[in-house]
Amino acid sequence: TDTAQTKPQTDNATATPPPVAETKAIISIKEIVTAYLQLKNAFTNDNSNDAAAAGTSLETAFKTFDKTALSADQKKAFEDVEDDAREHAEHIGKNGGNIAHQREHFVMLSKDMEDLIKTFGNGGQILYKDFCPMANDGKGAIWISEVKQIKNPYLGGKMPTCGTMKEEIK
Numbered sequence: 001t002d003t004a005q006t007k008p009q010t011d012n013a014t015a016t017p018p019p020v021a022e023t024k025a026i027i028s029i030k031e032i033v034t035a036y037l038q039l040k041n042a043f044t045n046d047n048s049n050d051a052a053a054a055g056t057s058l059e060t061a062f063k064t065f066d067k068t069a070l071s072a073d074q075k076k077a078f079e080d081v082e083d084d085a086r087e088h089a090e091h092i093g094k095n096g097g098n099i100a101h102q103r104e105h106f107v108m109l110s111k112d113m114e115d116l117i118k119t120f121g122n123g124g125q126i127l128y129k130d131f132c133p134m135a136n137d138g139k140g141a142i143w144i145s146e147v148k149q150i151k152n153p154y155l156g157g158k159m160p161t162c163g164t165m166k167e168e169i170k
Contacts, residue, residue, distance in 0.1 A: 029065075029116070029117075029120045029121065029122075029123055030123030030124070030125075031061045031064075031065075032058065032061045032062060032065065032113075032116065033113070033117065033122060033123050033125075033127070033144075034061075034123075035054060035057040035058035035060075035061045036058055036109070036113050036144065037144070037145070037146050038050075038054040038057065038058075039051055039054035039055055039057075039058055039089075039092065039106070039109075040106075040110075040143055040144070040145065040153045041054075041151075041153075042054050043099070043102070043103060043106060043153030043154070043156060044151040044152065044153045044156060044160065045156065045157075046099065046156035046157050048095075048096050048097050048098065048099040048102060049096045049097070051092055051096070051099065051102050052092060052093050052094070052095065052096030052097075052102070053093070053096075054092075055089045055090070055091070055092030055093035055094075055102070056089070056090075056093035058085075058089040058092075058093075058109075059086050059089040059090050059093055062082050062085060062086045062089065063086070065078070065082070067079075074119070074120070077119045077120075078116070078119070078120070080115075081112045081115050081116045081119075084108065084112050085109055085112035085113065085116070088105040088106070088108050088109035088112065089105075089109060091105045092105050092106065092109070099156075103135075103153070103154055104136075106143070106153065106154070107135065107136045107141040107154075110141065110142050110143045110144060111142065113144050114129060114142060114144060117144065117169060122169050122170075125146060126146075126168060126169070126170055127144050127145065127146055127168075127169040128144070128145045128146075128147070128148055128165050128167070128168055128169065129142055129143075129144060129165070129166045129167040129168075129169060130142065130143050130144075130145050130150060130152075130163050130164065130165050130166065131163055131164055131165075131166045132152050132154050132155065132162050132163040133162075133163075134154070134155065134159070134162055135152075135154035135155065136154070141154060142166065144169075148165065149161075150162070150163045150164070150165065
């Protein structure tokens, strides 16, 4: 299913632009994923200030994403996620020192990132969708990780290995 997500542009009249456009989109998405993973790692270390800095970086990565490389459908899919994700990243960035509030926004941000990765791929790296049943006031929450080992961003040092891997994203 991942290959189908990068094919919409193959029906263009010329053969050269689609690969260039796809490469641009992957590079930009990779920057967004990298910033998200830095944010997730700050939370696993219970570091609110690093999370704030990573939240700001993530917000910037969304702002600077080059949408010109996307088809109309891809652009709409990106924009559907972008506004919500940027808002959560911004809240995390502005709330250094309040890790509980930052983590509340991380719950929704992680869902947005899952949608983005499902639509645009993962920039060529293997990622993992993990789930903590205790996060989000016991409702549970997912996060995306670059490591197979569970490192819980919601509970941090209190319960670093709480959770299970739900899916490997290739």
